[in-house]
Amino acid sequence: MARPTCSNKVKLTAFLITIFGLFATGNSTAQVPLLLWSNGSLPPLASLAAGHITSHDQFDAYLTEAFGSAPQTVVLFLQDKLSLDDFTVFGGAFGNKQDNAFKNIETALRSSASSVTIPALEWSGSTATLALLQDKLGVSPLLVDADSLSHLTIDTSVNQLLLISLPYCSGLYKSCKEDLLNNDEVVGKVLAVMMAKNCQYTAIYTGLQPSRVISEPSVSEESVGRSLLQAVVTDVSPPIIFGPPGSPCIMLWAQNLSVSLSSSMQWIDLGSQTPTLTGSMCNNTNSLLVLTYQSGIVLSFAMSQRFYPVSARNWFTLDSVQLQSNGQTASFIGRRGIYAPAEYSFHCQSVTTFQDALLIPDESSMMQNTSQWRLNFVDFQIQGFNLLNGTNFAYASDCAGFFTAGIWMGLLTSLLMLLIFVYGLHMIMQLNTMDRFDDPKGPSISVPQTE
Known part of the structure; x- marks a missing residue:
């Protein structure tokens, strides 16, 4: 594949979104996108018809051709979830650089010697791509990050599979966009380390599973008539x-x-x-x-x-x-x-x-x-x-006790109000009416009697 030049006026992100949009026609098969680039040479991917979903057999055949018999160093960026919609929503389409959550990935694709884009790779399980790479390379993955990778000695005479795990929408402290921005920074740091080591490598960016699975029910499964409520079946993993x-x-x-x-x-x-x-x-x-x-x-x-x-x-x-x-x-x-x-x-x-x-x-x-x-x-x-x-x-x-903090606050507030009410009632009950109307400290009133 020819190396793109920097003079290309079409932004790579908009190009990816356009290509992904052509392939993202309503299909019920679960799929994940896959980006592959190398500082060496990669064989070109055969042109695919719009809407085509690349099967694992086709991807297996392409990896066989791409890796050949020479030792390979593969860096796998495996995100927890990834779908085409992520590039559309967070990819900064049409040159909006401020909203682009894939800037380093975009730069890597643009500056690499060769790159391949698979908009829709058939998803059959969360470990399918990782297992396929393990089988191709014959080695177990080594979980690393940018810091540990900088201290790692890479032996290019043998096959190596370096795994960088990336989160997606953890929902704990960050939004999806913040997670993707952080992931993009991690990708940039890892690629900088690989460039500093001056070794030939192939990088792959994909997801463990789709982040959005949109399925279209068949005609036989569609309900006949009008329905006010529709049951939603959630996918609950077994224990x-x-x-x-x-x-x-x-x-x-x-x-x-x-x-x-x-x-x-x-x-x-x-x-x-x-x-x-x-x-x-x-x-x-x-x-x-x-x-x-x-x-x-x-x-x-x-x-x-x-x-x-x-x-x-x-x-x-x-x-x-x-x-x-x-x-x-x-x-x-x-x-x-x-x-x-x-x-x-x-x-x-x-x-x-x-x-x-x-x-x-x-x-x-x-x-x-x-x-x-x-x-x-x-x-x-x-x-x-x-x-x-x-x-x-x-x-x-x-683990939650019966007397939670809210219950204790309610009980203490009610007890305080009850004490104020009892004290006020007690004070009212202690009031006495006066039995005389003169000054008790002065002389008593003398009323002379007249005959």
């Missing part, structure tokens, strides 16, 4: 279950499992990834749930149950949560409230390590580089013992 078939012993579910491995608060959403449970175990007194993700992150939940004579019953506690990445481990212990009767499960709307933290860092086991690691679990529920019927959570013991 994570560990144990022998038919009698599992550990169950975990969360609406969102997010971790941050840097002080810049770049969150990695683990809920979109399917973990393996290798290393998990359970018995009558201890349970360990180990979640190993494709990105190289490992989460471990250690639980135990004991008999407490005061309450005359068994209780289970979440003793610690360990986070491992790149050979480093950070441990967090339960400060308060992470316990429940052994027959119950534990539920909490928010389990974090920073605001109203239920988990606090274990300083004795924290390495220097992991002091900024953070956890955030939303709508979190876990049970390590006595699963109900072996497949369902038992009754949940919630």
Whole structure:
């Protein structure tokens, strides 16, 4: 592919949006865009008809031609979610540079020796593209960031797959545009490091899953007649279950499992990834749930149950949560409230390590580089013992106490008003009418009698 020149008056962002718009015709197949560029040479991509969705077999064949037999260094920017609409909404179309959230990516495509744009790549799973690259290169991905990459020695004589994980619309502290702007800055820093190392590489920018999936129901599925209300079916992920078939012993579910491995608060959403449970175990007194993700992150939940004579019953506690990445481990212990009767499960709307933290860092086991690691679990529920019927959570013991701050404020305010009312009533009841109308300090009134 010919290298674009800087004299081209058509902005690359507007060009991408125009091309994406041609391919984004109403199709119900889930798809993600993919951008690929290199400081070497890439074979041109065969022209595609408008509306065509590139299958994984076609992408596999293209990678075979692009990589060949020579060692490859591939930098994969894998965003949690990405769709064509993101370029339309946040891409700064028609030269609006102030609103462009893809400036560094645009510059990389424009200045690279060769680049390829795949507007619609068939999406069949959150790890499909990563697994395809692993199979092509024959190596496992190495999770890095701009800081760690600058200290990494890249051996160009062997295949290497460098993975940079990017968040999308975490909803914790930043909007979608802020996340994309931060991601674009990360891309710029990583590319600057690769340029400084002066090595040949191929970069890929895509998403784990679509951020917007628009499907068109078939004619047979459309309801006949007029309907006032329409049921909306939400996609709820199943819980994570560990144990022998038919009698599992550990169950975990969360609406969102997010971790941050840097002080810049770049969150990695683990809920979109399917973990393996290798290393998990359970018995009558201890349970360990180990979640190993494709990105190289490992989460471990250690639980135990004991008999407490005061309450005359068994209780289970979440003793610690360990986070491992790149050979480093950070441990967090339960400060308060992470316990429940052994027959119950534990539920909490928010389990974090920073605001109203239920988990606090274990300083004795924290390495220097992991002091900024953070956890955030939303709508979190876990049970390590006595699963109900072996497949369902038992009754949940919630972390929110009955007497919340609002209830205490209402009770104290009502008590204060009651005390004021009682004091006023008491004062009124102590009032006495005067039985004489003269001055009690002066001489008594003398009324002479006349005959």
